[in-house]
Amino acid sequence: MDYDKYAHEPFAVTVDLAVLTVTEGTLHALLVERGQEPYAGHWALPGGFVHPDESAETAARRELAEETGLSDVSGLHLEQLRTYSEPDRDPRMRVVSVAFAALLPDPPEPHGGSDAAEARWVPYDKAGPLAFDHDRILADAHELVGAKLEYTCLATAFCPPEFTLGELQQVYETVWGTTLDRPNFRRKVLATPGFVEAVPGAARLTGGRGKPAALYRAGPATALHPPLLRPSPEGRPA
Amino acid sequence: MDYDKYAHEPFAVTVDLAVLTVTEGTLHALLVERGQEPYAGHWALPGGFVHPDESAETAARRELAEETGLSDVSGLHLEQLRTYSEPDRDPRMRVVSVAFAALLPDPPEPHGGSDAAEARWVPYDKAGPLAFDHDRILADAHELVGAKLEYTCLATAFCPPEFTLGELQQVYETVWGTTLDRPNFRRKVLATPGFVEAVPGAARLTGGRGKPAALYRAGPATALHPPLLRPSPEGRPA
């Protein structure tokens, strides 16, 4: 890198967050309503400028805390998605945005943060046309999370500290948009060492009817070997 | 994103390229020798500033062409890796770098490009301490490529337009640092529709001894279902 050969144009660097959660069997994204031009009145992904003294990861975590009002953002899963740098993605100036996907277990009531007119959880399908290239960012986040569910233990990031296998399966089904066989899912998860570990105090749960389910915690494993492949819709995704 | 709330500090945005190739059964990376401070005399990944009118992808492709001297960079595989944005990663100023992994079939002789004192192919293992955080970027690129070989058809990007299954297997073995069973590898590859397609003119090849191998081309498939998992070194990667 030769920094002195070209006059380096200044860029603005932002972070955009695709904050995802699973509630009521549906994938939700956290959106904010823009208060100013451009795209005033449109919905957009939360985000903001990277400060001079922080990394993109730090900025993303700060924005996440501001936007969700959560105090403990340190334990949340943050995944760097991709960087979007098309020259015309912001009509006002040259903005390079580092996008992150954040996974939340329980969706807290979003209080329209510092700079957002309003913040709301919106079902993924109904996340209408968003400002800037945020539609694509959100779609990319969905795809990334869906793929990572296959070969990592990421799914537990959508669950509270203690969860049932039914809840874990719900995460897979919701993100993938499919249904899975319950006994098979159970067998697979339990056969993967370190994925989940049973909570010894044979606890129970569920506010509904049916047999109480055993509780599990996220295990130390991060990778899934062999992976848990989502069913191919057709013959083969060629 | 509220662009007017904070005075947005200007950042310099660069691209860094981890250009990888497989030659003589070894993974090689393209490195350039820095001509100026900081890290003068050290080796580094090729890269440079993103121009005001181009995206990071475009900049990466341009730098790749300059650095390798290849005229046809359009067909080469470029994969966005990650963005590195630690505030202190460059001692002089605030630089945010979008890193890419580039995969080459035949390593052309690198002509020390416009701004590089010298450019050279270096075996991956011997890519000593690099400038800035480029050691980590290179390692991340290796890990990404290794993972993508498992569940995508990326391996053909390391091969010339027509190749033998032996060469394809070589790619896997070199990147993963393992050995694979030849008949099993063959069976797996041929059983995946769209991965490779035989060249009808039952051509042959190889400059050495042994039975001539059939030639194949890259197929239309991009994903590998089910994946081609690398052998787990120990019991289970927990």
Place this chain on the structure above:
DNA sequence: CCCTTTATGGTCAGGATGACTAATAGTCCT
């Protein structure tokens, strides 16, 4: 001509997966 080398073809057992059936243990309704 024999040996080495590489490619290709095939077998065979074990593991993983998908499709089901059945039993268990609770809540809800009447």
Place this chain on the structure above:
DNA sequence: AGGACTATTAGTCATCCTGACCATAAAGGG
């Protein structure tokens, strides 16, 4: 309280995929 309902948990069975092999074919080199 009893029965209906529901969700969890357990288990079976055939099939596919995989890893570990062995065998054959087609070249080149002594």
